[in-house]
Amino acid sequence: MQIIKDKAIVEDQWVHFDGQGDLPDGDLIVSLDVWQTRANELQGRRVGLQLEPDQHPKDVRDELANFELIAINFPTFMDGRGYSYAKILRDRFGFEGEIRAVGDVMRDQMFYMQRCGFTAYEVKEGRDIHDAIKAFDDFSVKYQVSADEHIPIYRRR
Numbered sequence: 591m592q593i594i595k596d597k598a599i600v601e602d603q604w605v606h607f608d609g610q611g612d613l614p615d616g617d618l619i620v621s622l623d624v625w626q627t628r629a630n631e632l633q634g635r636r637v638g639l640q641l642e643p644d645q646h647p648k649d650v651r652d653e654l655a656n657f658e659l660i661a662i663n664f665p666t667f668m669d670g671r672g673y674s675y676a677k678i679l680r681d682r683f684g685f686e687g688e689i690r691a692v693g694d695v696m697r698d699q700m701f702y703m704q705r706c707g708f709t710a711y712e713v714k715e716g717r718d719i720h721d722a723i724k725a726f727d728d729f730s731v732k733y734q735v736s737a738d739e740h741i742p743i744y745r746r747r
Contacts, residue, residue: 592719594700595688595710597726599719602712604638604659619661622650629656640692643671647678654685662708664693673706680707680737700725707737 593602604617609624613631619638620628622645638659639650647660654660660679662672672691679685690710691703700711700722713722732739 591712593690593710593712594719594723597723599723606640617658619659625653638688638690641672641675643669647675647683651683654679654683657687659688659690659710660685661690661692661712664691664695664699667694667696667699673703676703676707677737697722697725701728704738705732705736 591602592599594600604619605614607614607618607620607624609620609628613628613635617636617638618632619640620632621640621642625632625637625639636658637656638661639657640661640663641647641650642663643665650657662675664672676689676691679689688710689708690712691700691708692712693714695703695711695714696717697713700708703711704726711722713719731743733743735742
């Protein structure tokens with residue numbers, strides 16, 4: 591599967607694991623439930639954690655060092671909690687790993703997701719990933735500070 595990572599289309603190296611059966615080979619993205627029940631089996635592996643809208647990052651703050659990737663699920667495009675979660679992970683908790691948007695991820699959201707700290711995107715099935723990557727060129731000037739721009743426009747002269 592291809593994803594968008596750091597503004598490029600790349601082959602995904604991670605496998606979503608639902609917790610059923612034996613652990614598959616490779617780098618795994620697991621739910622909070624799977625992490626909490628199978629953490630010992632996952633030790634020594636590259637693990638990504640998927641958060642759902644009702645799972646606030648503060649709930650895993652002390653465990654963030656275990657994860658190279660945090661996937662934030664957008665079950666519908668109308669649920670915006672994931673934007674806040676990415677910003678909290680970057681600004682308050684200092685998470686420097688990959689923050690990936692998964693679920694109902696559309697081109698119109700990606701520019702704003704980037705501003706909140708997302709660095710990777712699993713574009714919704716049925717959408718054109720080559721069209722979606724153009725979202726990062728939709729706007730050339732950013733007025734406000736954000737996860738991807740730390741200096742306001744009035745200080746950039």
